[in-house]
Amino acid sequence: MSSSIRAAHEDSILLAAEAVFAERGFDGATMAEIAARAGLPKANLHYYFATKAELYRRVLAGVLNAWLSAAGTFESSSDPAEALGRYIAAKMDLARQRPQGSRIFASEILRGAPEIQDFLDTTLRQWVESRGSIVQKWIAAGALKPIEPKTLLYMIWATTQHYADFAHQITTLNGGDPLSDEDFNTAKRQVVELITAGVLRPGPKG
Amino acid sequence: MSSSIRAAHEDSILLAAEAVFAERGFDGATMAEIAARAGLPKANLHYYFATKAELYRRVLAGVLNAWLSAAGTFESSSDPAEALGRYIAAKMDLARQRPQGSRIFASEILRGAPEIQDFLDTTLRQWVESRGSIVQKWIAAGALKPIEPKTLLYMIWATTQHYADFAHQITTLNGGDPLSDEDFNTAKRQVVELITAGVLRPGPKG
DNA sequence: GTCTATAATCTGATAGAC
DNA sequence: GTCTATCAGATTATAGAC
Structure with missing residues (x-):
């Protein structure tokens, strides 16, 4: 065959x-x-x-598909802590499991996104708008502190993707060894807790 | 002359x-x-x-100097909210004022840091250790929630540098216009508040 | 479908006149 | 110190035999 x-x-x-x-x-x-x-x-x-450019575009398509797969975990829910926690965890797992994809995406953005401008303009923009509405809904319901939804999204993207894009720096600062699964899982938990604690409105119980 | x-x-x-x-x-x-x-x-x-490499190294030296200048704003203080807020604000300002430097640094790390490995191994590593001790001190004093100091540092670096490194994506998601000074300052304030609220231990008053 | 040779182009770096 | 012309090497892409 x-x-x-x-x-x-x-x-x-x-x-x-x-x-x-x-x-x-x-x-x-x-x-x-x-x-x-x-x-x-x-x-x-x-x-x-x-051509080299065509090969590059094919690689990028796979990267964007993986990104979209993680993006799908951001779901509307009456519990923002659970929804945000699940999304942040999914993004951390993606950074751990496919760091190369994250790095290619970062490099492409740094270049001005010549090959994926259409994705940014259409798919990503719609996704951000729809998820921004969900965040706004949570804020209106008093579950989250008032915040520009994009600011929260950027913090989640930046922090989670940092573990892939800056893995070399993290390894150096870890004494030359890549983060162990244990250290990474601790970081994942702490990132989830730090961000959710930062945006959740303190309940009546303090 | x-x-x-x-x-x-x-x-x-x-x-x-x-x-x-x-x-x-x-x-x-x-x-x-x-x-x-x-x-x-x-x-x-x-x-x-x-050579091109020598020119690149000279550019990198300037970038690292600017980074160190902002790093110097992270000072020991009995008030972690103030100290962290000042450092985060300084990093946000650096990302706004010298985005090119941040991008060159990011690109260099993505390549595996062939030209600045020595900086990572010595200057950066010592800086992270000394600031990690400060964070540990705050945690021991009960001012911060228990957290691995590097996890907090990485979140600060990632989030602030995102505004420089991913500025093209941010511009696209802003409808094609770069963030205005007003929008950027709002983001800066919200980033400071979100991170400090996330790590500060809730006081007795809730 | 595979692979060797090579064409065509780009780019870092230098020579040497001014 | 400046600048034109050019070399040398690397790299994308193709030709054409097998």
């Missing part, structure tokens, strides 16, 4: 490309390094992906 | 280089674009800076 060979090779190229783009950025990545890491001759990449 | 011509040209090259490195990253930046933006012929850059 030639189609399964094609699928298998595309997958291994995309996997290698995601790693190289994450480590070197779009301009720093070379087709030669991607080919070497995929275990294929360089010319073979161009058989499956016409 | 040849030395003042030299200083003036070095400054204009460094200024142009900071902009280009921030927009394109190290690999994406070209000496030709830096020269064009500095208003000098390309060969002239090599007269003042032998």
Whole structure:
């Protein structure tokens, strides 16, 4: 089945490309390094992906899909602490499990998002508006302190994605060792608690 | 005075280089674009800076100096709310006033910090340890909730630097216009309040 | 579908006249 | 100190045999 060979090779190229783009950025990545890491001759990449930019866009599509999957965990609920906690935890897990995707996204934004401006303008913008409405509803119900919803969202994105994008710095400050699962889970719990404690309106019991 | 011509040209090259490195990253930046933006012929850059890497390192040195300047605002104090609030505000102001520096730093960390590993290992590590001790002291005094100091520091860094590193995304989600001074100052106040409210131990008055 | 050779382009860096 | 011309190397992409 030639189609399964094609699928298998595309997958291994995309996997290698995601790693190289994450480590070197779009301009720093070379087709030669991607080919070497995929275990294929360089010319073979161009058989499956016409250009470096097309390969990059395919990698980005996978990154955005994973982002959307975590974004789907932000659900309306009468309990904002539970809803926010679940979303923050999902974003922390995504940063832990797919750090390369987060780094590629960060690098793309740093460049001015030449390849994903449409995603920002449409999908992301609608998502932010709909989730902003949920936050506004919680505020109106007296469950959250008054706050610009985007400020809260940015803090959640920034903090969770930091564990992927700045993992090298975190490792250095951890004495050279990557965060253990235990340390990461402690951080995840503390991030959830710190943010929810910061936005939840103190109840009548103090 | 040849030395003042030299200083003036070095400054204009460094200024142009900071902009280009921030927009394109190290690999994406070209000496030709830096020269064009500095208003000098390309060969002239090599007269003042032998290599692209040396020019990049000089730019990075300025970035780290600005970072250290803001870091100095984190002082020991009997009032953690005031000390943390001042530090967070200083970091927000730095992100607003020198976004390019923050972006170059982020890009450098994403690459694995090949040029500033020494800074991370020495200066930054000592700074984090000393400030971590201050946070521990506040926790022991019952002023802050128990938390790993690095988790708090990472949240502050991530959130404040997000306003520089992800400014393009923020602009897009703001309808295409950069944040106004008013919106930014509102965000700054809310970030300070959200983080301090999250870590401060509720007093006896609730 | 695979792979070697190579074309075409870009870019960092230098030579050398002024 | 300045600047034009150019070299040398790297990199994307393609040609064409197998």
